[in-house]
Amino acid sequence: MMNALYKKIIPLALLVSLLAPSCRKGFLDTVPDNITTLKDIFTNKAMTEQWLARCYSIMPSMWDQPYNNVWSGQSDEVDYAWVQPGINSGAITPDNASPNNWNPYYQTIRQCAIFIRDAGQNKEIQEQPNGQQLLKQYIAEARFLRAYYYWLMMKQYGPVVLMGEEPKAPDADFQIPRSSWDECVDYVLSEMDKAFPDVPVVHVNAGSGEIDKTQIGRITQPVIAAVRSQVLLFHASPLFNGNTELANFKNLDGKQLFNQTYDKERWKRAADAALAVINLNRYELFRETNADPFQAAFLSYRNLFFDGYTKEAIWIRSASADGHWERHVSPRASNGNAWNGVAVTQEMVDAFRMADGKAITDPAGGYSETGFTNTATNFYVAGTYNMYVGREPRFYVNVTFNGATIPVVPDAQYSRVEFFFTGNSGKNGAPRDWPSTGYTARKNVHPTTDFRNNKYVARPTMMIRLAEIYLNYAEALNEYEPGHADVLKYLNEVRDRAGLPSLTGGSQEELRKEIRLERQLELMFEGHRYWDVRRWKIPGLPESHQGGQFHGMNIEKGTSLSDPEFHKRTVVFTRAAWHPRFYFYPVPQSEIDRNKVLVQFPGY
Structure with missing residues (x-):
């Protein structure tokens, strides 16, 4: 079945070739086989849109x-x-670590960078009705995606190598050290902030104003806001916030890669980011009705994954x-x-x-x-x-x-x-x-x-849903301002949908345990547990x-x-x-061999 995200802009045969992992090429090999030059691509509307779709194709x-x-x-x-x-x-070693996302993500980061640099020359798009705004939107999508792939790499590998705005030429100097964790976070957030004003709140059909369902999965302002919530929650968490156990993780020149001073204000930034998503008032927890409260809770949580995306999903992936x-x-x-x-x-x-x-x-x-x-x-x-x-x-x-x-x-x-x-x-x-x-x-x-x-x-896959944002908010607020009424309010929203009685109070530590347990159960199998136990430093x-x-x-x-x-x-x-080296994956040894200033995570 054709991914609805690409339905309007990619022929099926090309989509298959773009999505197949076995077809991924080398880091610098970015031009499709049957295309002569980048100029051919970025002066042609269809080819330019195909290139943008390629930037989406690696989304996990x-x-x-x-x-x-x-x-x-x-x-x-x-x-x-x-x-x-x-x-x-x-x-696990630098030679066999799987999944190896280092090269695929950097390849796609480069593809996004080329799009950001070259898409502006496409006069065919600019001459379309509202073409100037559409082109700005396309470039903003690529900018967000570039930042998002960096974010996925940071979760897996820790501080990464930031390649800069311009895609480097094949003969450029690629001896680049890791940036610090804080620098990586600042860069990712700043790129998302740049992208934010040029993407829509929701994709609609021109003329009718109705939601364009063929654009499911395309980046919107709520998607960016929700990912910012994730980034800032990690940034405030113990693994990344004043983690003195990683004091010896430094670049060859002695540069510290993890900050050594705890900053409580990070929790406020994380709480504010989650609340900003909630205050959009565009989403609600999906609920089924039934005369039996237990059955209602069961159906609400079960059917959430079949029908609930219409109410609860903030970011949806149409291909799953x-x-x-x-x-x-x-x-x-x-x-x-x-x-x-x-x-x-x-x-x-x-x-x-x-x-x-x-x-x-x-x-x-x-x-x-x-x-x-x-x-x-x-x-x-x-x-x-x-x-x-x-x-x-x-x-x-x-x-x-x-x-x-x-x-x-x-x-x-x-x-x-x-x-x-x-x-x-x-x-x-x-x-x-x-x-x-x-x-x-x-x-x-x-x-x-x-x-x-x-x-x-x-049915589509929910990449981010409102229950996660509620739990992000409750966690961050409990760390920053324990006793704030919203901690219990939003924790109990999730518990109530699950058929559990509301909590009426608790100390900061007691509610921390309840929030962590709620994430464990509510988000089970949805790709959170591996990262949560690490950012909390409790593995x-x-x-x-x-x-x-x-x-x-x-x-x-x-x-x-x-x-x-x-x-x-x-x-x-x-x-x-458990060993502390398991907090992050090793960088592939082939990359360490090529980039002489790239340090390996301690323990590998």
């Missing part, structure tokens, strides 16, 4: 798991059956890998035999509260790891382990467990998922299509997906450990749904012990 999708977007599988969220990134075993994700996470009992290999850890299962909002460690919450229920619901069948009974609504959206109803349209002979050893989705008889923990991910699996007939429900703590032992049920045992032998907490895999 959080649902493109487990092969291209592996961050969930490198955190405590999930374990992949087919892909084990080197960071999990500790074998939802079908790929759905087949990977769904159990084999699903129609057409899905791949059953994205395993949720017991640590994530334990994080979910009970329906009344109490933690499973609270004796008053009714949690039990003894016995099996005699009652069936629309979430699980009779005979299901009591561990999974009475949990909060989001648990049943996020996790498929032994005894859970099948997440897609089931075959008549099946009514439940069986992860025990001899079950319909168990390890017995399957070469690798089984989850190591006895759980699979469930979020964003449409209930009418039909693997047998390759039928999927098309070595027991409750958020990123290395060591991880648990699940005993998938080597069990011959029936209620077999106690399966339902035993078991160490199911062990990752390398």
Whole structure:
């Protein structure tokens, strides 16, 4: 299916060639094969627009798991059956680090820079109705995208090499050191600020004024505001704000790459940036109505990913890998035999509260790891382990467990998922299509997906949604001005949609824990957890450990749904012990060899 973002400006054959990762060329090879010169491109309207689309084409999708977007599988969220990134075993080195985004992002940064420099010569666009403004918009989009790819690199690699405004000639001096983290943030934000006034609030059809749905994914002012919120939240966080543990990370000339003095005002900037998005009053938390409040919360969170983008999404990516994700996470009992290999850890299962909002460690919450229920619901069948009974609504959206109803349209002979050893989705008889923990991910699996007939429900991916911004605001405000009424207000907005009772108070530390837990649950599998535990500097703590032992049920045992032998907490895999070098990825060794002033992150 053609990506709606490019529908008006790119032929399908060209789009395929632009989007295929295997077709990415070298860092300086920016001219398409059948084009003679850059002048040919930037004096032709269609070719210029194709070049801009190329700047969009590398945009990652959080649902493109487990092969291209592996961050969930490198955190405590999930374990992949087919892909084990080197960071999990500790074998990550500058020669083998995957995903290697250093070269692809710099290539696209260069493409954006060429567009910014050369697009202004396109008289064909300027002669169109409102052509001058359209060209300014195009250049602003490229400027934002260049800054955004720098931002993605900064999250992965730390302070990066800023290449400047002008794309360098192939024979230029590329011996350029890293800029400091603060310099990188200042540059990214300043570029986004420059782009902001020249992109629309929303893309509309000329004449009618109606929203142009073919332009889904194009940059708008709210998108820029939302990304600024993300950048400033990271910038205020402990990893980046006065982190003395990185005092020795310096350039060869002794330049400090991470600031050493904590600045509380960064939290205010982060809070103000999130509030600015909220105050646009263009978005709302998506909600379904139902006579049963629990069912209403379940449907609100589940259907958010199918219908909620119309209300909650701030940045939408029209092309997504939802079908790929759905087949990977769904159990084999699903129609057409899905791949059953994205395993949720017991640590994530334990994080979910009970329906009344109490933690499973609270004796008053009714949690039990003894016995099996005699009652069936629309979430699980009779005979299901009591561990999974009475949990909060989001648990049943996020996790498929032994005894859970099948997440897609089931075959008549099946009514439940069986992860025990001899079950319909168990390890017995399957070469690798089984989850190591006895759980699979469930979020964003449409209930009418039909693997047998390759039928999927098309929907866009939400890159940024309002619930994230609410949590950004609550976190930043709690750090800057604990006790401010808005901390509880916006934290409770997310909890209320999830069917949990509102919090009525708490100390700064208590609310910090609640906000972090809320991000863990609300944004699960959406590409946040890996980065959050790092920016908070908590990846070595027991409750958020990123290395060591991880648990699940005993998938080597069990011959029936209620077999106690399966339902035993078991160490199911062990990752390398946490090491500070895992805060960032190593720069590829080939780049270190070429750029003699580029320093490697300590520990590699």
